[in-house]
Amino acid sequence: MVSLLRSIQDHADDVNWCGFSSTLLATCSLDKSIRIYSSTDFTEASFSPLAGHGYGVHCCCFSSCGRYLASCSTDATTVVWGMSSGEKVAVFEQPGRSPVRVCMFSPGSACLVSGASDGSIALWDFQSRGCQVSPICGLMFVTDTTYGDMQVWDLDANQLHAAREAHDLGVTCCHFAPQIHSDDHSVWFRLASCGQDSLLKIWTVSQHATGCRMELLHTLTGQSAPVLSCSFSADGGLLAGVKWLCDLATFQNSASLLYSLHQHQRYVTACAFSPTMPLLATGSMDRSVIIWRVEDGSGGQGVLTSCPLLSVCSILPGRCAVGRSSLPVSRWSEEDVLAWLREEGLAALESSFRANNIDGAELLCLDKEMLTSDLRIESAGLRSKVLRKIEEMKTASDDSCVPDELLCPITREVLRDPVIAADGYSYEREAIESWVRNHNRSSPMTNLPLLTMALTPNRTLKMAISRWKAAQ
Incomplete structure (x- = not known):
């Protein structure tokens, strides 16, 4: 049984991500903030909200010890916050200064991985920060893209396996089950993925003497639109997958549908299980976070197993539904x-x-x-x-199926006052002016110096946007 426990409506814009530690819940939003709550009574921490990013925050995640929280943003940075007082512990600037879409700690918090919209992945050393560090030997992580591919890597940036076209039209999220299995010949684990093809998939990733393999176990159908987020419970017994049309489905190991929840008023963008309590959090474009109690199932009641895995999805922005929903x-x-x-x-x-x-x-x-x-x-x-x-x-x-060329590369919003900068790209005037002030006059797209600060109105693009809006 799944019951609604609490609805939180503190954010002023779309909620992009939510995540639990053993004692806290973190949420982040396009309103540039991260909010921290007690996972016991959901009172907000005294130092919340955390405000330090210049643009919308796309992802937030706790370290394994719960003492730190990482967040990443369109401002091309990944910030690590201390959870005792909300202070900034570290700021990592993405190579290429491209908007950072996702970040993830390794299970022992020995490293932090960030993925950007230009396809770049950065690995940051975090061993000296005082978390309980597990050996990183054999650590692997998964990246996925809006092209639909998924890759398995080790920490030396060696590609162990590539699954081409894992999801048609693009992968939106992936998540490892906490449990690790082994025998005399190999080690294997389960991986969930979801995508623009309206499917949830469960894979087996195995590593053995001859290499790494990735095999499809289940394909979960029944979603009528793209699935933007997926998450295993702490014991691996439940899988939550968020549908584009505000539905959330939870599946057993047999891949049978247990529940479909319909509380959010707009698209659901995030889901996360608590590692210590039978709780599930979902976030939405309706600016709310809903906490669900999961009864008569594991629902995260076990202790999260520390296994040498983390998942990272490098997601190009601009969500677009498929099938019927892709049509006006x-x-x-x-x-x-x-x-x-x-x-x-x-x-x-x-x-x-x-x-x-x-x-x-x-x-x-x-x-x-x-x-x-x-x-x-x-x-x-x-x-x-x-x-x-x-x-x-x-x-x-108004928010769906926006052609990428009509979006500002910085804000990822439809352009209102498009201007052409010296790098040849078109931006929202206010966004590029702010970017130049804060990034030493470098190009957001190329990271090269802008030879001139002159901005030329792009009237052709503005007319194209007007025609597109009229057609909607």
Whole structure:
């Protein structure tokens, strides 16, 4: 049984990540902040929020001892914070100064790995910081990309294995189960991955004398849209995978669906199990973090096993749904509309919508009068719910399927005042001006000095953005 325990709504923008230590919960957001809570009563720490990044924070993770928290941002830095007072312990600047999308401590906190949107991976030495350090011999990590590939590496940056096209249209997240298995010939462990193909996959990664292998165990279907995050419970018995359309599914070892949770109002972007308590946290673009209690299952009640693995996903920004959801609503077919009704818990209206041949274009035009007179929906509450869902969908569509060339490389938001800098790239004027002030006049894309600070308005791009918005 899964029950809602607490809803936290302290962030002012999208929640990108959440993570537990044995005693704390950390969340981070596009509002540039990281917030720290007690995992017992979810009161916020006295030193929270942590404010030190110049742009949105994409990921945060605790060290194995829980004394440190790492966070990474579009500002091209990975910051390590002390959890006794919230002070900055270290600041690591990504080579190439590209936006950092993900960071992860090794199980013994001997090293910290960060992945950036330019595809670069940086490994940082953290052994001298006082955590309990486990041997790093044999440590491996996994990277994945929006091209759909997954690679297994050792700490010497040797590629041990590559799985090409592991997920069609791109991998969004991967996570190792804590348990490690071995026999006389090999060592193996489970790895979960999720992607833009709306699938959750469970793999076996094995290392033996002749090399490293990666084999697919399960493919979990049933998600109607891209899955952005996945997480194993501490004992490896449960796997949480977040769907693009605000659903969260938890699977047993047999890969059977246990629960689907529908509390968030917008896209769910993050999930994490507590290592010591039966708790699951989910974060969303609705700016909230929800804490769930997981009963009658492991749900993270065991102690996290320290195994020589960590997962890192180097994710290029710009999320885009696939299938029906990748189309503008105005181009949905009648069947697409019926599928949307089912997803939103409005299946009782299918016959009425079918009888009136409502497609996407007509769906967007529905108003209270049409719902009453044409579709004969007598319940005022049901009419209001339909209209509210349509408005939510219109708002959500503004954030989906944005062509990458219409996004500012710094903020990853749709350009409003695009300008061309000396490096030839187009940026949001305010963002590039701020970047230049804080990064010694270097290019965010090439890391080379900008020969001139002159910015030229990109009117052609601005017109293209206007046409794209009109088409939505």
